[in-house]
Amino acid sequence: MEYSSADIAAIVKKVISDMQSPKASGADVPVGVSNRHIHLSREHLDILFGKGYELTKAKDLSQPGQYAANESVTIVGPSLRPIEKVRILGPLRSSSQVEISATDSYVLKLRPPVRESGNIKGSAGITIIGPKGVVTLCEGCIIANRHIHMSDSDAERYGVRDGEYVAVDVEGNGKKTRWYGVQIRANKNFSLEMHVDTDDANAAGIASGSLVKIIKE
Numbered sequence: 001m002e003y004s005s006a007d008i009a010a011i012v013k014k015v016i017s018d019m020q021s022p023k024a025s026g027a028d029v030p031v032g033v034s035n036r037h038i039h040l041s042r043e044h045l046d047i048l049f050g051k052g053y054e055l056t057k058a059k060d061l062s063q064p065g066q067y068a069a070n071e072s073v074t075i076v077g078p079s080l081r082p083i084e085k086v087r088i089l090g091p092l093r094s095s096s097q098v099e100i101s102a103t104d105s106y107v108l109k110l111r112p113p114v115r116e117s118g119n120i121k122g123s124a125g126i127t128i129i130g131p132k133g134v135v136t137l138c139e140g141c142i143i144a145n146r147h148i149h150m151s152d153s154d155a156e157r158y159g160v161r162d163g164e165y166v167a168v169d170v171e172g173n174g175k176k177t178r179w180y181g182v183q184i185r186a187n188k189n190f191s192l193e194m195h196v197d198t199d200d201a202n203a204a205g206i207a208s209g210s211l212v213k214i215i216k217e
Contacts, residue, residue, distance in 0.1 A: 027213040048130025077108030155186035162186035167215040173205030
């Protein structure tokens with residue numbers, strides 16, 4: 001029996017889906033895997049790309065109003081080994097923030113704290129290089145904590161509240177894992193999705209679209 005290219009594509013898609021689908025009962029929270037990225041202020045966008053520059057949207061993200069821009073920058077730490085093509089996420093923020101993984105921190109020779117997004121006080125410094133200029137942050141580089149975005153109605157359904165910490169069970173490609181200290185971030189405008197970085201996803205054998213289960217601690 002000969003398979004067409006369409007048949008082969010369908011088979012591969014199903015195999016990948018089966019590998020990513022959880023075996024644990026009750027796993028219903030989708031995962032979004034975040035690669036390194038940066039949020040910029042108006043001031044720093046002007047320095048890096050030129051006065052009055054506006055970001056251009058590449059694609060919408062899962063959270064309403066958030067998007068990945070076409071623009072990217074280079075980041076440099078004490079190692080002087082640059083990491084290029086770090087994606088900018090929009091819209092602009094009041095303060096610039098760089099989110100990396102622990103693996104990235106080894107390359108850059110930085111010690112960023114694990115923090116909730118937006119909590120950058122006393123975090124690691126880093127240099128950002130754009131096509132028109134350079135910005136050196138005294139603080140602003142973090143490793144984002146594991147967290148779950150959800151609407152207020154989702155929070156009521158799961159019996160959790162904004163700011164609460166829960167555990168999460170993961171069945172990823174034979175690597176059963178339980179994560180503790182996962183922060184709930186509930187807001188009427190949020191969509192249900194757990195965010196982890198590439199280190200966490202690779203260690204647990206999951207990818208964007210995998211499902212996990214909330215466990216009350």
